[in-house]
Amino acid sequence: MEYEDLRIVETPSLVRDYTLEKLRNAISTGLYPPGARLVERELCEALGVSRTSVREALRQLQSENLVEVSKRRNISVAVITSKDAEDIYLIREMLETMAIRRFVALADDAEVKQLVKIQKSFGKTASKSAPRQLAALAGELYNTILEGARSRVISEVARPLLARVNYLRAVSMSEPGRMEGGLVEWEAMVDAVVARDADKAAEAMAQHLRNARAAIVARLEADENQAEKVAS
Amino acid sequence: MEYEDLRIVETPSLVRDYTLEKLRNAISTGLYPPGARLVERELCEALGVSRTSVREALRQLQSENLVEVSKRRNISVAVITSKDAEDIYLIREMLETMAIRRFVALADDAEVKQLVKIQKSFGKTASKSAPRQLAALAGELYNTILEGARSRVISEVARPLLARVNYLRAVSMSEPGRMEGGLVEWEAMVDAVVARDADKAAEAMAQHLRNARAAIVARLEADENQAEKVAS
DNA sequence: CTCGAATCTTTGTATGACAATCATATAAGT
DNA sequence: ACTTATATGATTGTCATACAAAGATTCGAG
Numbered sequence: 001m002e003y004e005d006l007r008i009v010e011t012p013s014l015v016r017d018y019t020l021e022k023l024r025n026a027i028s029t030g031l032y033p034p035g036a037r038l039v040e041r042e043l044c045e046a047l048g049v050s051r052t053s054v055r056e057a058l059r060q061l062q063s064e065n066l067v068e069v070s071k072r073r074n075i076s077v078a079v080i081t082s083k084d085a086e087d088i089y090l091i092r093e094m095l096e097t098m099a100i101r102r103f104v105a106l107a108d109d110a111e112v113k114q115l116v117k118i119q120k121s122f123g124k125t126a127s128k129s130a131p132r133q134l135a136a137l138a139g140e141l142y143n144t145i146l147e148g149a150r151s152r153v154i155s156e157v158a159r160p161l162l163a164r165v166n167y168l169r170a171v172s173m174s175e176p177g178r179m180e181g182g183l184v185e186w187e188a189m190v191d192a193v194v195a196r197d198a199d200k201a202a203e204a205m206a207q208h209l210r211n212a213r214a215a216i217v218a219r220l221e222a223d224e225n226q227a228e229k230v231a232s
Numbered sequence: 233m234e235y236e237d238l239r240i241v242e243t244p245s246l247v248r249d250y251t252l253e254k255l256r257n258a259i260s261t262g263l264y265p266p267g268a269r270l271v272e273r274e275l276c277e278a279l280g281v282s283r284t285s286v287r288e289a290l291r292q293l294q295s296e297n298l299v300e301v302s303k304r305r306n307i308s309v310a311v312i313t314s315k316d317a318e319d320i321y322l323i324r325e326m327l328e329t330m331a332i333r334r335f336v337a338l339a340d341d342a343e344v345k346q347l348v349k350i351q352k353s354f355g356k357t358a359s360k361s362a363p364r365q366l367a368a369l370a371g372e373l374y375n376t377i378l379e380g381a382r383s384r385v386i387s388e389v390a391r392p393l394l395a396r397v398n399y400l401r402a403v404s405m406s407e408p409g410r411m412e413g414g415l416v417e418w419e420a421m422v423d424a425v426v427a428r429d430a431d432k433a434a435e436a437m438a439q440h441l442r443n444a445r446a447a448i449v450a451r452l453e454a455d456e457n458q459a460e461k462v463a464s
Numbered sequence: 465c466t467c468g469a470a471t472c473t474t475t476g477t478a479t480g481a482c483a484a485t486c487a488t489a490t491a492a493g494t
Numbered sequence: 495a496c497t498t499a500t501a502t503g504a505t506t507g508t509c510a511t512a513c514a515a516a517g518a519t520t521c522g523a524g
Contacts, residue, residue: 016291052284055288056287056288056291059248059288059291059292059295060291060292060294060295062292063291063292063295063296064295065388083383083384084384084385087383087384087385087386088385090330091326091327091330091385091386091389094323094326094327094330095323095326098322098323098326151315151319152316152319153316153319153320153323154319154323156297157323157389157393161389
């Protein structure tokens with residue numbers, strides 16, 4: 001008899017993981033936008049957990065650079081400057097072309113099929129312009145790629161970077177015009193993966209990230225100029 | 233009158249930062265070697281701090297992947313496999329060539345001079361084969377480079393990776409033969425930086441990391457084969 | 465020697481307490 | 495009215511406890 005299937009695989013969930021998840025989510029959806037202050041007691045109330053758990057979750061968010069501490073020790077959602085965003089996208093370009101090459105080399109057929117499926121849902125969802133759905137799909141896409149690349153290290157480095165620009169991506173996707181570009185490149189990438197053409201897939205991925213970088217950096221620079229004007 | 237000089241710039245040190253620092257140090261020096269179990273209560277005693285502080289520090293180490301949690305929730309010093317090490321070095325190669333190019337472009341003369349100084353101390357210290365001193369110097373070298381590269385993001389991504397292989401580097405440096413190779417490449421790199429030749433500097437850095445990768449991966453693979461043999 | 469109950473260990477979580485720091489409001493003096 | 499003191503409040507950092515859950519260990523009964 002086979003017991004493998006019965007074995008309980010997931011450890012009972014931890015309050016601090018729940019807390020972490022909730023906070024990460026709140027940040028990436030913009031519920032807590034960049035710069036928003038996070039007060040421990042308020043988070044405790046909002047989440048119904050103790051200060052202990054909130055604080056441990058905050059320490060992790062701090063290590064992930066999703067929040068930043070002021071010199072008064074107050075914690076707020078990290079503000080990404082245009083320069084930060086540029087560097088994040090440059091690094092992502094290196095990491096994710098690396099990942100997609102590994103995916104082409106190592107992913108099994110089920111994973112490739114999964115990629116195609118996500119890509120198709122994309123086409124369907126895009127016409128309705130439902131930013132939340134699109135963001136979720138994009139997340140799935142990246143997850144699938146990182147999984148299929150079979151590298152713990154790449155995932156560990158890439159995921160926090162992805163998390164840091166999650167909110168920006170969501171904002172950028174809700175802008176008219178930017179979305180279609182992304183779709184075309186993703187389609188090219190998935191096609192290349194299906195054809196097991198690593199170079200082409202990597203190039204499509206790089207192209208996508210270069211375009212995204214340009215769009216987001218431009219957007220942030222505009223915001224920064226605006227803010228500067230207001231300040232004066 | 234100028235008040236800038238009087239202003240207190242450093243926030244009073246936090247117990248959790250002290251704890252984090254101590255633990256990171258203990259891991260990178262091998263006082264707590266890979267696989268060693270870390271028991272909260274013991275750490276409290278050893279460090280003279282409360283469980284609260286130890287736990288918050290552990291959460292950060294966890295985010296940095298310096299420790300790992302078993303399914304029983306026990307925490308131990310992360311074990312780096314040969315595959316992990318290979319990926320870490322591949323990513324470092326991308327990040328640090330990027331960093332050294334920025335350094336050449338952006339660092340001021342004082343920083344270049346600092347680099348040269350460190351490089352010279354290296355030559356002096358190497359003859360005496362004092363691994364602790366060498367490790368400290370290498371740390372300074374990387375710090376200087378990352379500082380001079382003027383990119384928060386690059387530093388934030390590169391530093392944890394560096395920390396993860398710190399112990400391995402120390403071990404590898406204490407082996408005979410490996411050290412001199414590193415020194416030659418570093419000398420080439422610093423020379424190129426002084427000459428403000430970004431391509432040459434980047435190539436020297438890449439060369440250094442490729443050599444280090446080969447040495448460390450070989451070493452880990454040997455260890456892993458050994459362990460496998462013992463297990464059988 | 466094996467099985468199972470009792471006990472010890474370790475982690476997860478909550479709570480309450482208190483100091484230190486900063487921010488804000490209030491009172492006082494000129 | 496304006497500035498300075500003073501009190502008051504808010505927030506974070508740290509500690510000490512307490513207790514539940516889950517595992518690991520010990521030890522006695524058979």
